[in-house]
Amino acid sequence: MPIKFRTLALLSLGALALPAAAESYNPSWYGLAGVNVQQADKDWNTDKVRLGGGIKLGLPLSQSFDLQINLSQGRSAEDDRKYHQTLGGADLLYMFSRGSVRPFLLAGMGSEHDKYEDSTVSKSKSAFSLDVGSGVQVFFTDRIFAQADARYVHGFVNEDRWGRKNNGNGLYALSVGYVFGEAPKAAPVVAPAPVEAPAPAPVVEAPAPVPVPEPVFEKTTLSASELFAFDKAELKADQPKLDQIAAVIGRHGHTEQVLVTGYTDRLGSTKYNLTLSKKRAEAVKTYLVSKGVAANRIETVGKGKADPVAACTGVKKRVALIECLAPNRRVEVAPITITRRVK
Structure with a gap:
């Protein structure tokens, strides 16, 4: 080729x-x-x-x-x-x-x-x-x-x-x-006019439901005469206040531990009163556990005649003195805040 x-x-x-x-x-x-x-x-x-x-x-x-x-x-x-x-x-x-x-x-x-x-x-x-x-x-x-x-x-x-x-x-x-000549310029593209959307109908918000306040678990002091007979550590039959405390503790799962503290009046020996106050705190714990509170969340302590709230000085007769010292015979149930060390 x-x-x-x-x-x-x-x-x-x-x-x-x-x-x-x-x-x-x-x-x-x-x-x-x-x-x-x-x-x-x-x-x-x-x-x-x-x-x-x-x-x-x-x-x-x-x-x-x-x-x-x-x-x-x-x-x-x-x-x-x-x-x-x-x-x-x-x-x-x-x-x-x-x-x-x-x-x-x-x-x-x-x-x-x-x-x-x-x-x-x-x-x-x-x-x-x-x-x-x-x-x-x-x-x-x-x-x-x-x-x-x-x-x-x-x-x-x-x-x-x-x-x-x-x-x-x-x-x-x-x-x-x-x-010899320039290329014809393309006609500008005219964007269509925006179509205005109709104004949305006003939204009528339903009123928010009023929350029912939940009982707050805080320190509660119970009179020993409501819980026990004089000089006894066995709970009486009906305990509506302890039932209420057990329900509140159950709803507050974030409360990791509860302290139950028993007290007596100054009548009797120190050793006897310490033992009696400890037994009363243990009786309250046993009752709360029976109502569904985990036992490992409850700590008990007996303080005997410590921290009195009534002195009753000058009262000589025994019956009157027992009645005057009634506020000192008590059981306190309180939440404990646990602080952990961050590793």
Whole structure:
């Protein structure tokens, strides 16, 4: 396969491999000017290429197609043989993209003027031509870009003097382009006016229920005469106050420990009174446990005749003295706050 066909095929495959883009295009005219090299048909026997040039005028027709009108010259030589071709025509470009990199395929028609001379002859001929090719445009800004393209130009020479009917040349061009107009600006997107939501109906809050105050567990002092017979440690049958205390302690699970303290009056010996007060505290504990309070939450202590609340000085008769000292005979039930050391 001749080199010009291989090059043209590779450029076409490269253009097809690039992804298409959906960007909008600028419909303004643009101009191109650049240089080219020509690979002449082998029948001209001029294998050494010479630098040529050309100009183009282009117009985007749609998102996918451009029209380019072109005029170019190509030259080649070999020893005293010189070949010169002038091309003029129009090409239709299929654009794969309208982004900053725009690969394309092209096909067109026009006319060519061929001139050949050597040491013995000088001939020229104009003919109809067709061309196909591919290329790419690279935009550096919105209006300045470069274009590289390669095409195969087939001329219908039909010249008996040259002994040939057709002529096929390769042409490779590199041009710099300029877009004459700016791309139309997109109409601003007007956001729809916000729709005001109807004002929400006022929320009528139901009145909060009035909480029922919960009994607070605090220190409670019970008269020994309500709990025990005089000089005894056995609880009487009905104990509504102890029932209430047990219920409150049960609801206050955060109260870890309860202290039950028994007291006596000053009548009797110190040892006897200590024993009696301890027994009375233990009796209260036993009753609370029977009502559901955990035994390990209750601590008991007997203090005998300590911490009196009534002195009863000057009372001599025993019956009167026993009645006067009644407040000292008592049992106290109180919550204990436990403080733990944080490890």
